[in-house]
Amino acid sequence: MPSNQELPSVFRDLRLPVVGSPLFIVSNPKLVIAQCCAGIVGSFPALNAREKDGDPIALEAWLREITEALDAWNQANPDTPAAPYAVNQIVHRSNTRLERDLEICAKWNVPIWITSLGARVEVNEAAHSCGGIALHDIINNTFAKKAISKGADGLIAVAAGAGGHAGPQSPFALVQEIRDWFDGPLLLAGAIATGGGVLAAQAMGADLAYIGSPFIATDEANAAPAYKQMIAEYGAEDIVTSSLFTGVSGNYLKPSIAAAGMDPDALESADVKSMNFGDGSSKPKAWSQVWGAGQGIGAVKSVGPARAVVDRLAQEYLAARERLL
Template identity: 80%
Template sequence: MLPPILQGLRIPVVGSPMFIVSGPELVIAQCKAGIVGSFPALNAREKDGDPILLEAWLTRITEELDRYNQANPDRPAAPFAVNQIVHRSNGRLERDIEICHRHKVPIWITSLGARVEVNEAAHDCGGIALHDVINNVFAKKAIEKGADGLIAVAAGAGGHAGPQSPFALLQEIRDWFNGPLLLSGAIATGRAVLAAQVMGADLAYIGSPFIATDEANAQPDYKRMIAESGAMDIVTSSLFTGVSGNYLAPSIRNAGMDPDALDHADAETMSFSEGAKKPKAWSTIWGAGQGIGAIRETVPAATYVNRLADEYRAAKAGVVGLEAARAG
């Protein structure tokens, strides 16, 4: 059974945290539309001497969702989540954990390393911790270190995607784990959300389609490229972060590189320190998952969630009708 915080969603969907793209506007819109909205803590970057931006973001999200809930008691907003990059190069981790603990963040998403102290901080403030994994070995380690649930990042997902089929990844995890399980990887329609549940997931984890929404903190060209591209336009490479990820081939070409002849980079080059330097040409190389073929225009986040909800209900009705026909 899902923990109470994940029950009662309009549809079983969590909006995944996306580098730069996810901010308060998108999170608030997702939550008001009835799905979990999330953002990476590292997206909230302030200049030296300025007030801590993560504090401001959490205050804004909490207060705006509280006002919405008071005005809409019959259809309250979904909870929100904050993603912590649990990597040795993240020098802000300890500070951000303290801030999220103090603000009682309800859902914590951890990536690139499982840490007991992060899970303990989430539990101490009444939250739950979900850890993203790309294989069964990492899944077991995450649960051993106190994570409440898992996000199976399968082939086709945007960002740092795993290489495994969702069928293989989910079946291996479900063989021993009966807790909260989310699936990430090319999910962009309500039918795909239902398919994720049929395969054994509790919820779908959707990111790339939300890049092409009004509230996303993405350049207009990025949003347009999402709407104009499909699965064949996605390239997998380790060059840009040191870890294998999925990117839009047109953006790589625009940066003067050949997406079919990219070099490889070692995982040791990965860095989430605020002073980390990357080639200027990489600033407009954009990540995306293989499910973007279902996205054809930029719309408000609520409009996209409404579409997902309609497709999800239609898919469930279709399955029920098929079973009835077979039984008859």
């Protein structure tokens, strides 16, 4: 079962126990606003907000746009207020923007902070300084304990089958080991693309599902049309796991690898030391068209509005509960 502790207030009034995961390049203010107004937490990586030298800071502009849009929605729709939003911070030594972005997010009182690739006390303290909560994504129980020991409020268990950087462990094993000692907020990621999957995550012991790939195939997403269409046309057998592109194991669309001139069934490995976020992305530009996706994409049948994805998840979630009860 989910934790016995009462969830933090930012999660209590969601339409559906779902957080839209931050997607490199793909997540932008339009997608976040659409997700939040549809009743789930929307999020984006801070590194997605980029500006050229001398231009105004894009992260400031994004946070202003999201804040103002959600305020306007709440005033116009008091009975169905928007969900809160989250910002993902890449806590990796090559992210030279981290300190600046932490200050900006604290200034804008970001309610939910998601950290990746490193658990650091000062990042959690920055979240707490403005009343936010800090969630850290992990791929095993050891990293989970380290994150909580450094002040994270909750965990995102990234299990096998998740899009992009993914862990190797079964969600059943990962969640049960974390729940042996941790009763705080726990999110589960890994091939969850249906409302039944959301309910299953809760049955295993998670509080919320962490869903990314279905939102790539949406009108609001900042993704190439061919990328969106691949999400809608392919399934789990079209996903390949490789460390070649970033130095860390991740899941990618086979057709995009083939289109880049490589054999998806004969990829070399890469060392984690090759990871570099200096230019805002973990992948070299040569592989910018190698597209990440999770194994759950078989549930995505077409490209459409983000609200339609949330509507489908909500309907499936209620139907799954009725079947079981």
